[in-house]
Amino acid sequence: MRQPVSINGILKVRRLTIIPLLSAGGAVIFVFESMIPQPLPFAKLGLSNIAPLIALYIFGLPEALAVGWLRIIIGGLFSGSLFSPAFILGFSGSGAAVLTMYAGLLLGRERLSPVGVSVLGAAGHNIAQVITAGLLFVGHHALWNILPFMLLFAAFTGAFVGIIAWEILERMKLID
Amino acid sequence: MDKIRRMKKPDWALMIGLILLSLTLMGWNLTRPQGGQAVVLLGSSVLRIIDLSIDSVYIIQGKISPVTLAVKCNSISVIESDCPLKLCVHRGAVKRTGESIICLPNNLAVYIKKGKYRGVDAAAG
Numbered sequence A: 001m002r003q004p005v006s007i008n009g010i011l012k013v014r015r016l017t018i019i020p021l022l023s024a025g026g027a028v029i030f031v032f033e034s035m036i037p038q039p040l041p042f043a044k045l046g047l048s049n050i051a052p053l054i055a056l057y058i059f060g061l062p063e064a065l066a067v068g069w070l071r072i073i074i075g076g077l078f079s080g081s082l083f084s085p086a087f088i089l090g091f092s093g094s095g096a097a098v099l100t101m102y103a104g105l106l107l108g109r110e111r112l113s114p115v116g117v118s119v120l121g122a123a124g125h126n127i128a129q130v131i132t133a134g135l136l137f138v139g140h141h142a143l144w145n146i147l148p149f150m151l152l153f154a155a156f157t158g159a160f161v162g163i164i165a166w167e168i169l170e171r172m173k174l175i176d
Numbered sequence B: 001m002d003k004i005r006r007m008k009k010p011d012w013a014l015m016i017g018l019i020l021l022s023l024t025l026m027g028w029n030l031t032r033p034q035g036g037q038a039v040v041l042l043g044s045s046v047l048r049i050i051d052l053s054i055d056s057v058y059i060i061q062g063k064i065s066p067v068t069l070a071v072k073c074n075s076i077s078v079i080e081s082d083c084p085l086k087l088c089v090h091r092g093a094v095k096r097t098g099e100s101i102i103c104l105p106n107n108l109a110v111y112i113k114k115g116k117y118r119g120v121d122a123a124a125g
Helices: A012-035 A047-058 A061-079 A085-106 A114-138 A141-171 B002-006 B009-030 B120-124
Strands: B037-042 B045-051 B056-061 B066-072 B075-080 B100-103 B108-113
Touching: A012 A047, A012 A061, A047 A061, A047 A085, A047 A114, A047 A141, A061 A085, A085 A114, A114 A141, A114 B009, A141 B002, A141 B009, B037 B066, B045 B056, B045 B066, B075 B100, B075 B108
Parallel strands: none
Antiparallel strands: B037 B045, B037 B108, B056 B066, B066 B075, B100 B108
16 A cells, blocks of 8 residues: 655655654644644644654555644644644644545645645644534534535645645655 | 746646535535524523513523623523633624534534424423
């Protein structure tokens, strides 16, 4: 299931170093982002999604899931929101984002650039969050009304995140 | 900027598709009819049902603070709440069926239900 990469094979050491590096980077962005005041509940950039997106391109699905969830756990630990509702929402959202991004990647690298993959991930993230919030916390369909606004935002924030991740991937010379 | 130029057609299609989808959903929400009653939920249990045809002010005890609801001209809004972000207050007035105001810190949700207000007994049943 591993994605082909331009570097020749993936050394175990390389995996052992890059995965924590990406998780740590993601966690730092995650914590910094939670310090930015949010004017609206859905207006979040989701910059920390760069980390799992890069992991998905370098390695594959399991590593991307690990990076995605590690950054939420570490970030939650630092921002003091571990196991709070926001943490659970982030956890489910991150998992869904990685899965939808993986689905996007399966469509083919020649069809979809990291920008498209990231937009898919952002949309998956928001949909999963609304479903989780509806199931666990609000228990009501009224929450669905917020979804269009979240998706509208996701189209732009997802593209922004995708452009940054693409730039990083190219500068790291990990994809052509 | 170089990345934007190098984005492929499916990338644009995805972005534009997502924007159109969200706009359609928003537009669809606007076409909904006005509802006659507001249901106030604390968690997932119905706290009370409010008749929107009578202008009034209600104070409801949320999880962390009392929440003041105001009914005016068939619409309802949260005018006061002690939650940190005050998203429920900024949400403004709602009046269409299915529209809602949610205050997560207070675990409170108000949504509009269609049909005429049928009294307290209807709420119990």
